[in-house]
Amino acid sequence: MRHRELEPEGEAPTLRTPDPQPSLHGRTTEVSLLGDFLARVGAGDGGALLLSGEAGVGKSALLEAAAGRAQGLGMRVVRAAGAEFEVEVSFATLNQLLGPFIGLMPQLDPADWEALGAAIQIGGSHTGDPTQVSTATLALLRKAAEHQALLLVVDDLPWMDKASARVLAFVARRLAGHSVGFVGAARTGEAGLFDDVDLPRLTVAPLPSAPAQALLDQNFPELTEPLRRRILDDARGYPLALLELPTALVNLGHVEAAKAPVVLPVTDRIKALFAARVRSLPAETNDLLLLAALDGTGDLRVLTDATSDQSAPGEAASDPLDALGPAEVVNLIYVDPITGRLEFRHPLTRAAVVAMATDAERRRAHKVLASRLADDPDRRAWQMSAAALGPDESVAAELEHVAHRAAVRGDPVGAVAAYVRAADLTPERSRKLRRLALAAYFGANVTGDLGMAAPLLDEAALEADPDAALTITLAAAAQLLNQNGDLDTTYRLLVNAVEMRRGPLHAENEVLVETLHTLLLICYFGGRPELWAPLDRAIARLEPGPPPDLRLLRAALGDPARLAVDVLDHLDTAIALLHGKQDAAHIRRVGIAAVFTDRVTGCLPALRRVVEDGRSGGAVTASIDALFLLATHYYFTGAWDETERDAGEGLALCDDLGFQMLAWPGHYLRGLVAAARGDEDAVRVMTARMAAWGFPRRVGCIQHYIAHLNCQAALARGEFDAAFRHASLVSPPGTLASHTPLAMWLVLDLTEAAARSGRTREASAHVDAATQAGIGRISTRLDLIVRGATAIASAAARPTQDTDDAFETALAAPGTERYPFEVARIHLAYGEHLRRTRRASAAGVHLELAVDLFDRLGAAPWAERAAREGRAVGKATPRLRTGVSGADTAGALTPQQRQVAELAAAGLTNKQIGERLFLSPRTVATHLYELFPKLGITSRAALRDALAANDDATPPAPDVQP
Structure with a gap:
């Protein structure tokens, strides 16, 4: 038995297929083969094609596509299908096919007419020779196709009656040279009489993923x-x-x-x-x-x-x-x-x-x-x-144990299913509510389902059993926090639920520990030191002590500037053990503890596992946090496009699932990239949205995000006074605000803004605070920040040889190359310091390095700042990817006059220009007085046009490779 198989050679993209059945996903190759077959039929070279495949694989849909394509080509299409109840009715299928052509039968030879008429019961009496019926059928079909190509479409070939099957098998082998096509479909292994017919076959396989x-x-x-x-x-x-x-x-x-x-x-x-x-x-x-x-x-x-x-007794097995x-x-x-x-x-x-x-x-x-x-x-x-x-x-009870084991091994979806089914089977109200609440909590906090918790909130107040009441409160709080952002209400619910429990708190009570973890996140989002006291009291009551994850998070997320150093060894151990962990909640918590201690690098493989699990429908909520943690790592290591990508994926999930509170870290990360790259419109829109949502809810963390974004945008523009004001909202100069992790990230920002806006005392005080807190011991990046801030404060106060040493020490520290944005900023500050101390050649080296690093990051305003400084020392700068132009000096302007002219044309006052260029306002006025005649103007209002006209008249400087 031989079949000529027409196997699809692979799946082509379906988006641009000229397929008349757009719902046939993944069938581009099959539809193309059918199209080629129909084209041959239309050209007069008919034939047959059998589709084979398992039930439900899509054969009927392909037959429908073939019929539609044939009609589009102007063919006449006749359809039939085998039916189980007609399998014993002779010529039942043949009657379906030949009905439209009865009017042509008188044109057949008399013998054919007699045989066929008797077979389909419209007359005739000669019924003895099956071959005569087959020959007559073929003749009738050829006659029908003389003026219009014909396609016969037959589904369910195995259910066709045997008499019709013999006739159509005979016909199908003899269609070449005529405009008649036959397309039939049968389940694999069930083609009946057609299984022995040597005809071309197209195997229809299941769809690819x-x-x-x-x-x-x-x-x-x-x-x-x-x-x-x-x-x-x-x-x-x-x-x-x-x-x-x-x-x-x-x-x-x-x-x-x-x-x-x-x-x-x-x-x-x-x-x-x-x-x-x-x-x-x-x-x-x-x-x-x-x-x-x-x-x-x-x-x-x-x-x-x-x-x-x-087996029955005594019966042989x-x-x-x-x-x-x-x-x-x-x-x-x-x-x-x-x-x-x-x-x-x-x-x-x-x-x-x-x-x-x-x-x-x-x-x-x-x-x-x-x-x-x-x-x-x-x-x-x-x-x-x-x-x-x-x-x-x-x-x-057994199912509750199943749910617990599923949660431990990292299957939160299985845990939710087991808790729900356990609740369905629970006869006693308190236990039923407790199990439903556990399902709702995992749904809201792990799998991304916020819809289960809302009906439970009213039940908590009515529940006498303390464990059930705590579980219900936890589930309801997860929804209030994640969906509505009602931080204060959620905080009060959880604090009251914990403090109502008398005596010691037991660390093996998993619901209680989950409650404390949720309360810890609320304290972080709240951004107010006073929120932490009830949590600390509860942790102190835990016997025999707090679980490791809770202790790590309390130190590394709550107040890392003061507490993180004491848990770094434990955190490093926890990170090292992540390779064998599947529990998404544990990985997420270790990752969060790692973010303010700059240890996310060690968590990357585990976090990526969580993301993949979320993509496949597992721990979706944990995968959102994992995406934002990955985005944070990419931001600090200079992979800003990856920051945009992962933060964007996390935000899309938040939008799909209705998570509002959880989304703001993702918006914040994208805002940081936008600020550094000079997209001020994006920053303005982002901070406005944050303020509209976060301020009424008193979400202090979001207020800190806004301050940081505005500070970064102001620094990029060189508006140091504004940058100082924004940075001071997170942490006052001269102190690292308590329970405010973001204060460590703004040490360099606040110090530079203070130094460049003439607040040298505040700059030095802030460096002293960071040094005394010892945050440089936490990570290489924080050490780089503190050292860089030290050098900047020194340069602003009273530059000495120690200032040069401070810059050199900061840039020479091992591992700092992993943080290109901070390194570029320190190179820029060092170059500015060297220019002010009249060491132009050395300044040019550092400014050139800064330009290159900023340009690679796409940090256009920072690259422009560095390029202007380079031109001020006579250093030609390359043409940059960020769009900063090379050195093309207007007329006979000196490099510094050119800088002053550009800033004045941008609308800056003499004082603001002086802050940027480390000049006194009087010196700025002198430069303007001298450059106006060179440009042929008499006022600031004409500066922009004069510079543009001079640029057009001056040949561009040659590109200089860095």
Whole structure:
């Protein structure tokens, strides 16, 4: 038996395919092959093409596409389909196909007319020769195609009656040279008489991953990510499953149940595909199939154990798996020769087998399986829960243990599903509410589902059981914080819930510890030192002491300037152990502790695992934090495009899930990049949004974000007085504000702004505060910042040889090259210092390095600042990617006069120009007095046009490579 296979050679992109059926995702190659076939038919070289594939793989959709394409080409299309109830009716399918051509039959030879007329029961009496009927059919079709090409489309070939199948098989082999095409479809292995016909075949395979996702998303865009992943996994690329399974899910009580180890429900349409084959099997075969479907592992030992004790006393034991033979014969199952496991040939067979069983049969099968799973408590609990008729505390308690184990091993979605099912089976109100609250908390804080917590808030006040009340409060607080940003209300709820508990607090109480973690984040977002006291009191009451994650976060996030040094060894150990961790919540917490101690680098592999888990529908909330932590790492290491990318992905998730509070760190990171790159419009819009949302809610952290962004934007413009005012809102000069981690990040900003705005005393005081706090011991980057600030403050106060040494020491420290933005700023400050002390050649070296680093970062205003300084010492600067022009001096202006002219043209006052160029206002006025005649003007108002005209008249300076 030979078939000429037309196998698709690969998937081409579907976006620009001229496909008349745009819903046929991933079928570009198949549609193209069909198009080529139809083109040949239209050109008079007819033939046949058989589509084969499993049920639900999309054969009918391709037939529909072929029919539509043929009609578009001007062909006449006639369709038919085999039907189970007509399989014994001779010539039933042939009647469907030939009906439109009855009017042409009188044009046939009399013998053909007689034979065909009798076959399709419109006259004639000669019925003895099947070959005559086949010949007459071929003649009639050729006659019908004389003036218009013809396409016959036949679905479900195996259900065609045998008489029609013989005729059409005869016809299909003899269409060459005529404008008649035949396209039929059959399930793999079920082509009947056509299976022995040597015709071209196109094998239709399941959809690859990307088109399958596109098909599902197009038709069911509102699916939650866990359900989406479950459907994609179960459908295995079969379009029918992708379109039918979501429809069946509307009957589930909880969408979380879709992640439980049960078979997804199916529609009547899916059941109908398999009904005949399943119902034809012996009862014992169906029993084993049901056990296999509900077990889901394919482990033959489970089936053997489940049926081994069913032999009658004294009866010789037989192989219990022999009963599976009939199911193998009809291609429902097979045993994988490599794994030795039972597999269902079609992804929907398993679901159909379960759907076709009665409730009693399913419960009995679940009990049998549960009795054989004593060594697998998780699967046993799920099987018992499926067998339960109503509330059952013993089963609910087992499922709660399942949820706990799932959370520990890093499967929060599984934990939510187990908690929800446990609550469904819980008869007692307090326990039921507590388990629902745990599901809601994991949903809000881990999987990104905020919809479960809201109904629980009113229950907390009515609940007498303290553990249940605390759990409900925690779940409700997670929603209030993440969605509404109601920080003060959430804070009061949690503080009251903790302080109402009398006596010592036990660290093994996981709900209590989760409550303290949530309270810690609220204190951080609040940005007010007074918020921390209740948390510290609660931590002090924990026995035998706080868990490691809580202790690390309290020190590294709460007040790192004063506490982080004491936990660095423990933090480094925790980071080193992340390689073996799967718990997204733990990875997230260690990563947050690492961010203000500049240790995110060591967390990168684990954070990327969390991100991938979130992308596949796992710990989505944790993946948002992980994306922002990665974006922070990229910001400090100069990979700003990656900062934009990861922060953008995290913000998109926040927007999809309704997380408002969680989104602001992502906006802040993108704002930092925008400020440094000179996108002032973006900064202005960002800070306005932050203020409108954060100020009414008293979210101090957001106020600090705004201050930092405004400070960075002002520094980039060279407006040092404004920068100083903004930086001082985060931490007053001369101190590092308590419980304000961002104060450490602004040490260099505040010092430079103070020094450049004439506040040398404040600059020195701030350096002293940072030095005394010892924040340089925390990380290489913070050490670089403190050393750079020390040098800048020294240069502003009373420059000495020690000032040069301070700059050199800062730039020479090992590891500082990982932080290009800070290094570039220190090079710029050093170059400015050297220029003021009249060492132009040395200044040029550092200014050139600063220009190059800023340019690579895309920090246009900073590169422009450095380039102007370079021109002031006669240093030609390269043409930059950031758009800063080279050295093209107007007329006979000196480099410093050119700088003064540009700044004055931009609208700066003499005092502001002096602050930028380290000149007195009187010197600035002198420069203006001297340069006005050179440009032929008499006022500042004419400066811009005069400089532009002079630029046009002056040949551009040659490019100078750095």
